[in-house]
Amino acid sequence: MKKILLSFFCISLFFSSYAQESPYKTSAWKDGAIITGAVGLNVLGFTFIQNKEALTEAEVAALNKNDIAGINRWAAGNYSEKADAISYIPFYAALGMPLVFLPSEAERKNFGQISVLFVETMAVTGVFYTMTAGLIDKSRPLVYNENLPFGERAEGGAQRSFIAGHTAVATAGTFFAAKVFNDFHPDSKAIPYVWGGATGISVLMGYLRTKAGKHxxxxxxxxxxxxxxxxxxxxxxxxxxxxxxxxxPTATYNLNGTGINTKGLALSYKF
Incomplete structure (x- = not known):
């Protein structure tokens, strides 16, 4: 995923100077800072994910489906390698969404700018995913499947059910494409179908990840x-x-001035 986003970012640097007739306004310094800050937070989040501890035998034995909220209980124990494999098709397709704009002249002329916005979108999405998955301990549905080997149920990677990263990426990619199409072609009759397709792909991803026992x-x-x-x-x-x-991007400093305590992203509105 990181290699794909890096490729789009490099391509965008080449094409961005040719942007014209675009509904968007970008800034190399500002957007570069946002992307850099988001990538830094993603690296931190992935560190949390990699350091997740596995469950002990006693902790796995203590798991009970009845302790799960009713809205989720029906999925406990789900497991499907086929559904897991299929879910990577829309996942990688979402990462390549900017490519769908190449046939259109208006978007093609602004491909670099669109790529910058796409990298920014995925980087911000990644921050929410890596931080929640890394800091929140929640067992995947497959952990409740007693037919699976103990190691597969107990491993640290099986304890990051929240949030669904594949679903977040697929939704971000498809909704980004729908939004950009909407903004470049506000009068197009295809807009409802584009948004419908984006929603359909996102729902499909959620279904596959639930069936696979991942979320x-x-x-x-x-x-x-x-x-x-x-x-x-x-x-x-x-x-x-x-x-x-x-x-x-934002950062806070400790009082004695020895360094940065936290960093992140902020959204503001000027009245």
Missing amino acids: FLTDNIAGFVVGAASGILIPELHKKGNERLDLY
Whole structure:
């Protein structure tokens, strides 16, 4: 995923100077800072994910489906290698969404700018995913499947059900594409179908990840919300005429001035 996003970012640097007739306004310094800050937070989040501890034998034995909320309980024990494999098709397709704009002249002329917005969208989506998956301990549905080997149920990677990363990425990619199409072609009769297709792909991803035993329903709902928000808001924040809305990287410093305590992204609105 990181290699794909890096490729789009490099391509965008080459094409960005040719942007014209675009509904968006971008800034190399500002957007570069946002992407850099988001990538830094992603690295931190992945560190949390990699350091997740496995469950003990006693902890696995103590798991009980009846302790799960009713909205999620029906998925406990799900497991499907086939569904897991199929889910990577829309996942990688979402990462290549900017390519769908190449046939259109208006978008092609602004491909570099669109790529910058796409990288920013995925980077912000990644922050929400890596931080929640890394800091929140929640067993995947497959952990409740007693037919699976103990090691597969107990491993640290099986304890990051929230949020659904695949669903967040698929939704961010498809909703980003729908939003960009909407903004470049506001009078197109195809707009309802484009948004419908984006929603359909996102729902399909959620279904596949639940069937695979990777995430519960609420995990997928959270992933959908994060992906949809990123896919819509990042382009919207860059629309010409929306200067009152602003997204920027932030950092806080400790009182004795020895270094940075926290860093992240902030959204502001000027009245």
